[in-house]
Amino acid sequence: MRMVDIIEKKRNGKELSKEEIQFFVNGYTNGMIPDYQASAFLMAIYFQDMSDEERANLTLAMVESGDVIDLSKIDGIKVDKHSTGGVGDTTTLVLAPLIAALDIPFAKMSGRGLGHTGGTIDKLEAFDGFHVELTDEEFTEMVNRDKISVIGQSGNLTPADKKLYALRDVTATVSSIPLIASSIMSKKIAAGADAIVLDVKTGAGAFMKTEEDAAELASAMVRIGNLVGRNTMAIISDMSQPLGNAIGNSLEVQEAIDTLQGNGPADLTELVLTLGSQMVVLAGKTDSLTEARELLLSVIKDGSALAKFKQFIKNQGGNPNWVDDPSLLPQAKYEIEVLADSDGFVSEIIADNIGVAAMKLGAGRETKEDDIDLAVGLVLRKKVGDPVKKGDSLVTIFANQKEVTDVEAMIKENILIGEEVSETKLIYREIHS
Ligand code: URA
Numbered sequence: 001m002r003m004v005d006i007i008e009k010k011r012n013g014k015e016l017s018k019e020e021i022q023f024f025v026n027g028y029t030n031g032m033i034p035d036y037q038a039s040a041f042l043m044a045i046y047f048q049d050m051s052d053e054e055r056a057n058l059t060l061a062m063v064e065s066g067d068v069i070d071l072s073k074i075d076g077i078k079v080d081k082h083s084t085g086g087v088g089d090t091t092t093l094v095l096a097p098l099i100a101a102l103d104i105p106f107a108k109m110s111g112r113g114l115g116h117t118g119g120t121i122d123k124l125e126a127f128d129g130f131h132v133e134l135t136d137e138e139f140t141e142m143v144n145r146d147k148i149s150v151i152g153q154s155g156n157l158t159p160a161d162k163k164l165y166a167l168r169d170v171t172a173t174v175s176s177i178p179l180i181a182s183s184i185m186s187k188k189i190a191a192g193a194d195a196i197v198l199d200v201k202t203g204a205g206a207f208m209k210t211e212e213d214a215a216e217l218a219s220a221m222v223r224i225g226n227l228v229g230r231n232t233m234a235i236i237s238d239m240s241q242p243l244g245n246a247i248g249n250s251l252e253v254q255e256a257i258d259t260l261q262g263n264g265p266a267d268l269t270e271l272v273l274t275l276g277s278q279m280v281v282l283a284g285k286t287d288s289l290t291e292a293r294e295l296l297l298s299v300i301k302d303g304s305a306l307a308k309f310k311q312f313i314k315n316q317g318g319n320p321n322w323v324d325d326p327s328l329l330p331q332a333k334y335e336i337e338v339l340a341d342s343d344g345f346v347s348e349i350i351a352d353n354i355g356v357a358a359m360k361l362g363a364g365r366e367t368k369e370d371d372i373d374l375a376v377g378l379v380l381r382k383k384v385g386d387p388v389k390k391g392d393s394l395v396t397i398f399a400n401q402k403e404v405t406d407v408e409a410m411i412k413e414n415i416l417i418g419e420e421v422s423e424t425k426l427i428y429r430e431i432h433s
C-alpha cells in the first residue's frame, strides 16, 4: 500500500477500505507517514467527507493506536457520559453519585485539559487530599463495592488522535464532522464503557454554535458508537448562557452539593435529570424515561445520592465532612458584586466570554503549564429572562486579588439587559441515529 494512492482515492471521492484507513492511522502514529501526506489526506477528507463505515473504521483505528481500558471486571452495564464542553458545566459531579446511588456502576476516566474552569478532576481536588492516581485493581474494587470511582487519564490513550488533532489545528481541518466525531468517539470508546450518553452543546459557549451543526455532529457520533457496538444516544442542550450559576472549581463543587440536596439551579437540575434518565435506561434499569426520572428524584429526596457523594470523596482521599460544610472548601479572599446599570430583563449572558472572565481570575488554564486557583470564579445572580432593577447584583466575583476592574468590565459587556422577557430553551432534541 502507498499513502499517495490512498490520498488520491479520497481526493476523488471514493470510499476507503478498513485496511487503507488502518494503514494511514498506524503509519502516521509511528512516524512512517510524514506530516505533508497526512495534511493532504485530512484536507481530502475535509472536502470529500467519509461514509459511516469509514468514520467507524477511522475511530477504531485510533482506538487501537493506544491503550484500551478494560472494564470487564466491573459488574453491570457501564454507561459513560460525555459533554462536548461548555461554561460552568457541573453535570458530571452531580450525575456520578446519582447514577451510583441507583446501583449502576459509574466508572469514569477523566482528564484535566484546558478551559474556563478545570476539568472534573480539578474540581474534585477542591477536597484536600482527593486523588485519582489509582491502580486498575483499586479502581475496579471501588466501583464493584460502591459503584463509583474516577481514575486519572492513561497517558497513552488514542495517541493517533493526539497527533492528528495537533496537525488539524495548523492545517485548517479541525471543523470537519467526520474528523471531530471520530476524534471524540475514539477517546470515549478507548475509555471502555458499554453505553454512552452524549451531551452535545449548542450556542455561543459551545463548539457547535447552531442547533443544526450540533445535531449533525451528534448524529455522526451516535452512528459511530452504534456501529462499533456501543449503545449510544445524544441530547442537544443549550450553551448560549452558562449552565447553572457557578463558574469556578470550588464554587461548582458547592453547586453540585446543592443540586444533590435538591436545591440546585433549575437548568442544571433539569439537564442532570434528562441525561441521567437516558443513562438509567441504557443501563437497563427500566425502559421508561419517566420511571428513570422518578428513580433519580427518589435518591435526591432520600439523601442516598448525597451519601454516595460523601463515600466517593472519602474513598479517594478527601474529607467527607466537607460535603456537609462546604465552607471548608477553598474560599476566595474577596467578593465583589457586579451591579446592573439599568432596569429591564436579562436578554443574553454570552457564555464563552463569561467563561473567559472566570479564566482571567485564575479558575481555568490557558496553557497546560498554568496553575488553577480552586477558590476563584463567578456566581451568576441573574439568568436569561430574569427581571432586574438598576443596582441589583448580576454576578458575584470571587477573587483572590482586590483589583478586578477588567473582569468586571468584561462581565458588564457580556450580560445584556433588554426591555422584554427573552425565551430560553435548555433541551433541543434527542438523537438516536
Ligand atoms: N474535541 C475533540 O476531542 N476532538 C475534536 O476534533 C474536536 C473537539
Ligand code: CA
Pocket (backbone or CB within 6 Å): 087, 088, 089, 090, 243, 244, 245, 246, 247, 252, 255, 268
Ligand atoms: Ca455551573
